[in-house]
Amino acid sequence: MTRILLICSAALLLTACSGDWGWYVVDPTNPKGLINLKFMISGLKYTVLLSVTAIVISIVIGLLVALPGLSTNKWLRGFNRVYVELVRAVPILVMILWVYYGLPQLLGITITVFWAGVIALALSDSAFEAEIFRAGIQSIDKGQYEASHTVALGYMDTMRFIILPQAIKRILPALGNQLVYMLKMSSLVSVIGMQELTRKANELVVTEYRPLEIYTVLLLEYLLLILVVSAGVRWLERRWETDSLNK
Amino acid sequence: MAQIPKSQIDNQQIIQMRSVSKFFGTFQALNEVSIDVSLGERVVVCGPSGSGKSTLIRCINQLEVHNSGTITIDGHQLDGKKNSLQVIHDNVGMVFQQFNLFPHLTVLENLTLGPVRSRNLSKSQATELAMQYLERVRIPEQAEKYPTQLSGGQQQRVAIARSLCMEPKIMLFDEPTSALDPEMINEVLDVMVELAESGMTMICVTHEMGFARRVADTMVFMDHGEIVELSETKKFFEAPDSKRCQEFLQQILPH
Ligand SMILES: Nc1ncnc2c1ncn2[C@@H]1O[C@H](COP(=O)(O)OP(=O)(O)O)[C@@H](O)[C@H]1O
Numbered sequence: 388m389t390r391i392l393l394i395c396s397a398a399l400l401l402t403a404c405s406g407d408w409g410w411y412v413v414d415p416t417n418p419k420g421l422i423n424l425k426f427m428i429s430g431l432k433y434t435v436l437l438s439v440t441a442i443v444i445s446i447v448i449g450l451l452v453a454l455p456g457l458s459t460n461k462w463l464r465g466f467n468r469v470y471v472e473l474v475r476a477v478p479i480l481v482m483i484l485w486v487y488y489g490l491p492q493l494l495g496i497t498i499t500v501f502w503a504g505v506i507a508l509a510l511s512d513s514a515f516e517a518e519i520f521r522a523g524i525q526s527i528d529k530g531q532y533e534a535s536h537t538v539a540l541g542y543m544d545t546m547r548f549i550i551l552p553q554a555i556k557r558i559l560p561a562l563g564n565q566l567v568y569m570l571k572m573s574s575l576v577s578v579i580g581m582q583e584l585t586r587k588a589n590e591l592v593v594t595e596y597r598p599l600e601i602y603t604v605l606l607l608e609y610l611l612l613i614l615v616v617s618a619g620v621r622w623l624e625r626r627w628e629t630d631s632l633n634k
Numbered sequence: 635m636a637q638i639p640k641s642q643i644d645n646q647q648i649i650q651m652r653s654v655s656k657f658f659g660t661f662q663a664l665n666e667v668s669i670d671v672s673l674g675e676r677v678v679v680c681g682p683s684g685s686g687k688s689t690l691i692r693c694i695n696q697l698e699v700h701n702s703g704t705i706t707i708d709g710h711q712l713d714g715k716k717n718s719l720q721v722i723h724d725n726v727g728m729v730f731q732q733f734n735l736f737p738h739l740t741v742l743e744n745l746t747l748g749p750v751r752s753r754n755l756s757k758s759q760a761t762e763l764a765m766q767y768l769e770r771v772r773i774p775e776q777a778e779k780y781p782t783q784l785s786g787g788q789q790q791r792v793a794i795a796r797s798l799c800m801e802p803k804i805m806l807f808d809e810p811t812s813a814l815d816p817e818m819i820n821e822v823l824d825v826m827v828e829l830a831e832s833g834m835t836m837i838c839v840t841h842e843m844g845f846a847r848r849v850a851d852t853m854v855f856m857d858h859g860e861i862v863e864l865s866e867t868k869k870f871f872e873a874p875d876s877k878r879c880q881e882f883l884q885q886i887l888p889h
């Protein structure tokens with residue numbers, strides 16, 4: 388992966404010499420470029436904060452929606468289906484606009500750009516998290532519930548101590564994917580003025596008129612961020628794997 | 635567990651099943667089954683595959699809820715509600731063919747989780763109890779390992795110890811040695827014999843007839859969801875009443 392990155396950046400730098408490029412706007416060796424670059428990178432904090440907050444909330448909602456989906460009660464299962472189908476059908480951008488402009492009017496409250504973004508992203512993603520949790524929990528052997536019954540654990544304890552720890556380990560790769568997806572989708576929150584990576588790039592393009600270079604940097608920012616996150620998730624998986632084998 | 639005097643055994647019925655039927659859809663897995671088990675009695679259940687042996691003992695601890703008839707445990711009638719669960723949890727332990735240990739927990743954690751969460755023991759009390767039962771099943775040295783690191787025989791002994799940590803009055807065994815390699819069967823049976831000798835009330839589904847002869851007070855033969863033969867062990871092996879039972883014994887006993 389790092390090799391591909393190096394080749395890509397080398398290729399970009401080479402074509403940069405061919406004339407149409409104006410790397411000076413983001414060249415860290417000249418003062419103006421450095422300021423621009425810092426301006427762009429300053430959005431990173433919000434991209435990460437937004438995505439991480441949203442994913443945590445969406446995991447919690449996802450779990451709360453998944454559990455009724457596994458019930459023997461058909462109304463609870465129905466709630467799960469309706470929630471998943473409805474939420475999945477709404478485009479994320481529409482969800483963001485609706486939460487930011489619509490929801491405050493509906494509830495008579497004010498809502499910050501950050502929280503509107505978090506809520507919209509978390510809601511959108513929660514339907515997918517619910518499906519992931521449902522599949523993960525369903526993959527756990529029925530014998531685990533029966534054994535749990537024989538040591539007198541109730542539903543909550545069974546979930547907390549027996550089922551979820553095993554299910555989460557299995558769905559970790561899928562949860563990692565959702566985090567990556569969230570980091571990418573957070574760029575959409577720029578439309579309501581969230582000062583994250585994409586918004587910063589857009590603002591710079593307006594003042595500098597060098598979309599090619601600025602968006603290329605933006606692209607590399609996401610690429611790097613996501614490579615780092617993916618590596619982190621894989622590391623975590625490996626650690627859990629060896630934990631349960633070698634302890 | 636102290637030895638229970640014989641006189642007490644005779645008059646205290648800890649399990650009463652009366653005309654219990656269980657349906658899966660339209661298929662009748664149990665057909666009007668009745669059986670009484672006294673405190674301290676050892677019952678061995680055998681019969682062909684699919685005859686309803688598992689369903690019988692799973693109804694006793696309500697892993698399956700029976701459709702008709704009554705099941706009474708220690709004087710409490712089971713009705714599928716919350717109180718029934720409490721009665722089960724207080725009285726009945728179970729050991730499965732597939733062990734069903736919790737793979738993400740250590741042996742010790744497998745044993746202490748129930749006592750800590752549902753019997754309100756402190757961590758150290760539970761650990762002490764767990765070590766005591768691990769000694770009894772002869773694997774105290776495996777306490778910190780994970781189930782997958784143990785042999786099948788060791789895993790099943792952990793499963794037995796896990797149930798014993800709940801200090802039940804009744805232990806149910808559903809073919810506890812069927813999933814084991816032959817050389818590991820005896821280490822599990824030895825533990826079960828000791829348990830039987832300590833006075834535990836047991837219902838074992840098993841085809842280990844040597845074990846049955848040794849510990850069973852009562853033998854049950856099931857076929858097609860019915861109890862076909864229910865008799866005292868000696869009679870069961872020497873002169874069973876039913877033809878089907880005779881045939882079955884001929885098939886599984888060495889000639
Ligand atoms: N959960 C279930 N759903 C449908 N049929 C079942 C279920 N459990 C058991 N059965 C059926 O009930 C019959 C008795 O099963 P079981 O009690 O497991 O027999 P045994 O333990 O004697 O082999 C079998 O024919 C089996 O297919």
Ligand SMILES: [Mg+2]
Pocket residue numbers: 687688689808809
């Ligand atoms: Mg069976």
